[in-house]
Amino acid sequence: MGIRLYWFLAMLGVPLFGIAQIIQPDRIEIEVESTSNEFVVVSADENGLLIFRDSEERNPKGKHIWEFRKYNTALKQEWRRDLAMESDYILRGYDYDKGQLCVLFQDGPYQDRSWPMLNMSVETGDTVQHFINRVAPVNLEYFEIVGQTVVLGGQINYKPVVIHYDMLTSRLRALPGIFQEDGELIDIIPNENDNTFDVLIGEMNDNRVKTVTLKAYDQYSNLLQSAPLNTEDRKNLLDAQVTEFDGEKQFLAGTYGPRRSRYSRGVFIASIQPNGEQDIKYYNYGDLNNFFNYMRDKREARIKRRIERRRQKNKALKFNYRMVIHEFIADNDKYILLGEAYYPKYNSYYYSGFYGGYPSRYDNMYFDGYRFTHAIAVCFDKKGNLLWDHAFKLDNVKSMQLKQLVHVNVQNDSVVLMYSYEKEITTKVIKNNGEYEETTTKAIKLANENDTLKNKNDSEIAGIEKWYGEYFYVHGTQDIKNSQNRSLDLKRKVFFINKVAYDGSGS
Template sequence: MTFPMALKFLLSFFSLLFTVNLFGQISQPLRYEIEIDDLNSDYYIVSAKDEGLFLFKEMEDKTDDNEFVWEIIRLDSNLNEINKREVIIDKKFTFKGYSYDNGKFVMLFQEGIDYAKDLLFLTFSLTGDSFNSYLYENLVPIKLTEFEVKNDAVVFGGNVNMRTVVMMYNFIAEKGVVLPGFYNDRSSLLQIVTDTDDPWVRIITSDRMPSKRYGITVRAFNTMGERIYSNELLAKDDFSLTDGRIVNGSEGGNLLAGTYSVKRRTETSRGIYVADFNKEEGNQINYYNYGELENFFNYMKERRKERVLKRIARKKIKGRKLRFSYRLFVQDIIKQNNENILIGEAYYPTYSNRSYGYGYSSYGYDPFTNGRATQVFDGYKYTHAVIIAFDDNGKILWDNSFEINDLKSFQLEEHVQLAFLENEIVMLYLYDQQLKIKVIKNNEIIEGKYSEDLKLMYESDEMKSNDEELEGLEHWYGNNFYAYGVNKVKNLRDENIKLNRKVFFINKIVVE
């Protein structure tokens, strides 16, 4: 190597080091493990923000009276155990959900498998080792789909006879109520919103209009179940609003964003809308077709992307409408300084063919089966995540995207997380024990997608296997996240460490 070439190499090397240091460091300072056996399931995890985490699971062994035993572990933000306890639950109850807000962790149990009769709430406080239990004698059996806690109350909703019902239970009054305005066959429950700066709970529903198009209704209640307001949002002619997420604006939830479709279609969408709930001026809705976004198609290979962009340009010249249809799973919208950040993950359902021989099906002998093949749902495949920033008037400021085409799941759920630095945004998700990372600044790519392995507990640990269906990455507090999952680990060198162990783990991830 000649001297000029060597000098050029060294300059490039140090430039790369400087770039990595400049645009965000990902560190994994801590790991927590619980050794489990093949019969044990993984733990549920709920964030208590900077106060730590709650871990809980149903134990394999029951009491002598065949009652359920639940283990609850509390960790601090350094993943140290603060306390561990066991709670006995009557055998007539089954676990249904959990939530956390403002120092209160609540577990929900219901009597009944599909439809909830009586409900049992267990509340755990960050202060003290005790817990409280509340029994709600429910008169309306309900199939629960949503559950949230807000200050001194829990809100839960679902379906009764194919109609939306939302209820509230106040822990101070020890009283439950059915919230008014929901029981009809034209609405479906989208979201219960509690993460706002004011003391109100907001309920978002999708409502089918007489024209068979869909609109969005937002209703606000206090924690005693008294209605504060109800606001209906209707799309312009031939459009339907298919989803909606509240933005916690300066007045507390006065902006709504989501996806819209054409006419009666709700399974796919044509773009993003942003609406301003301003009672004095009326509802103003801004629509943004996917084809109008600058970086929406960056997930495609270059040639395909060029063809799509040329087609968009030709349609614009001819004054023709842009027609792109996507399934987009919209996450909660993040308020960051003067920007509102929307994240959506594009996906499509996949199916596999299963064939059955003459007279047999997967359930055994079937005289009506004659060598037929049937399609079976095989999970959701993701293509990319889109991130869009808009101001408090609903005007788009910039957009960007993140390729996530290695992801697949059987339930629609959030995968991509965001960390906000001084001038950049770090986008990250977890796949097969690797953090996938991309750094952007508005619509620019500062650092392209790269990977970083999750760290194991000991230097000599080697991972033998990982359960992809049990792993995940969640936001914790600030720019701190936690990755979790189940590993089988081998260690040949360290003393006093098992040769082979199966563990449920939590890794603390810090972006700075």
């Protein structure tokens, strides 16, 4: 590194012992056909990764061959299993926990039979098949492993229901205290330390204000606690996540908005003690220091001037956002909430024709996916006080589902946010209790020199997930060409997985 570069970095405040970077130490590629089904990728934490798909190959009896592969943390394949499944099986859910992978199917398209389920050992690939009888037509939304049981959540006639299945006894039952007239299932969260799990329900309280109720169960489906949050009369609690019980309190955080509205105006954090005592605090989006950082500088400055004027006049701050909450992480004595702001996009298409001998024109609307504007990370202390917040610009990324785009990892004194879009991986790293941040972008690493991506990959979202330790993994399908290496096909389509990490040491 030359003297001028050292001087330039010093002026920028960059430590001279190294530059932070995104590293991608390992990659696998599997060549696929254009019509091949996508692989599902499941983290097995320090045990590696599992991938599976319906290969659409058939055995002599006409059954579909489902392909399962296991990779270690260096992305070396350890085993492969090909399992014959009925041709009308439809994948409905999957989950990994403590050395086992469960994969849930629907037996037929009409939801009136059973849920076949595979319980697979991650170490050996040995598999046991279960058949969970469906006693009612459930619109299934959640599937989680809790010890030797699985928990399935969804709706029956627009009412929330959670079903508990014991893999040892094949016993099936609906959880008590869930099925009700005016509720909405928000999430099911297993607790890793004690084989309990939490169910979050959105429901109306006696004042007709929407609140969040935390219900805790053990792995045998016994109700341990039921605690609705005591929200204020004019604040609907819209979305939430929960941390595990720390021996003293359990913390919930999410979004709130005005009555009779699905739009949020800020975030809340609440604590619940075993005796039922609660504390809840609300923070309007205008109270956050960096919430509007995703905007252009001039627009952000106008918004902040408007906030200050309204504060001086003691007027309420009224910002309306659609926000989905993905994670709420306990980091020692700090709690970090991660959410993403979005809006649905609709487009029109026109067609014309003749009706009754006269020309006519029709205008139809269709849903064209969700656009994500930015992600937020908000950090609180154990008393619910706001410590810091940061925004991560997403540039109106398009997705057809409200799936999580930005993932978070806590490394020592740093909070690492990472997402992947348009052939690149971007990280935003927050350090020193929120006082310092940096953004790093790097292209998704390809396998060979002179490999290039075809243009049609430019607007695709690559899936990215937290893996183990400081590592993430990014995966997807790429169309690659290489006109220089004669040992490779000129053009090939591959499914890939890259191991990714943020290296703050600059080594």
